[in-house]
Amino acid sequence: MSESIHNSVLKNEAIKALNVKENGIYVDGTLGRAGHAREIAKQLHSDGLLIGFDQDKAAIEAAKSVLPDKSLLTHDNFIHLNKVLEEHQISEVDGILLDLGVSSPQLDEDTRGFSYHQDAVLDMRMDQRQSLSAYEVVNNWTYEQLVKTFFNYGEEKFSKNIARAIERERAKKSIETTYELVEIIKEAIPAPARRRGGHPAKRIFQAIRIAVNDELESFKNVLNQSAAATAIGGRVVVITFHSLEDRICKQAFKKWSSPKPVPKGMPIIPEGFEAPFKLITKKPILPSNNEVASNRRARSAKLRVIEKVKVWNESFKYEGGR
Secondary structure (H helix, E strand, O other): OOHHHHOOOOHHHHHHHHOOOOOOEEEEOOOOOOHHHHHHHHHOOOOOEEEEEEOOHHHHHHHHOOOOOOOEEEEOOHHHHHHHHHHOOOOOEEEEEEEOOOOHHHHHOOOOOOOOOOOOEOOOOOOOOOOOOHHHHHHHOOHHHHHHHHHHHHOOOOHHHHHHHHHHHHHHOOOOEHHHHHHHHHHHOOHHHHOOOOOOOHHHHHHHHHHHHOHHHHHHHHHHHHHHHEEEEEEEEEEEOOHHHHHHHHHHHHHHOOOOOOOOOOOOOOOOOOOOEEEOOOOOEOOOHHHHHHOHHHOOOEEEEEEEOOOOOHHHOOOOOO
8 A cells, every 4th residue: 555645635624624523423535645534534433434535446446545444435526415425314514624636556557647747648537437537638628628727726827828738749649648637738938937836747737637526516515515414513624736726725714604695784694694604714724844754745735724613505505616
């Protein structure tokens, strides 16, 4: 098993934020190699339950070897949270953890195509059962689709240059590997810009990965499901790794922790207008310098926490953000 199982980002902070009750029901929506999940399981007694989701079959198999047998592990996208809870007749849970992004084993596995540091086929599918891959995006999406994807999901200011370069190269032959794509990106970005801001392919690889796995829409979806499924007194804990995810989380948490506007002169906030959550973290928790030094992938992580205090209703549903 990969050593990266020990590198769960903000592990201690996330577990503390969940405020685990020994007989509670907790959801880890992004198992990875079960670093966070194992810590949750340690705090649960025999009448507690851990529910884990992951799209990656390898992650589920790895988690089975380190988690208690009674854990409920699901090889599925976390957007099916409500469906799984209904199937098991679970009406509410005491906490939900979402650790977004790509796990270290996925980045390190040279056949998955997530990393611009390793040569591999263009894949980037978290769930190997789905048909859409990075190859399809790079070779078959239109120029306009590529520009929109690179700009919206990668915040890449040279999106047009890169999309045009991809168009030219794929007209000659299919773009098959990560290194082929990296070279195209490098050539499309002006030399002065290549020398600033880290690896020139970073933002494009992020954008393609988000598009392939529909990450932002899935995140909005599971956030709303989490708000509804969490019991009063329970918490939703989210770890994000880039600004787009964090913006969605921040906006959703702000909406849920703010009462709806009421007419002037109302002596009290009417039922259904009260904020269903309260912010536990007004500012995100960041990894320590020591954690960043030992795990560079932690450097962009942000942890936000919210606690349910009232019944949530559909009028608080979050739909904003990109």
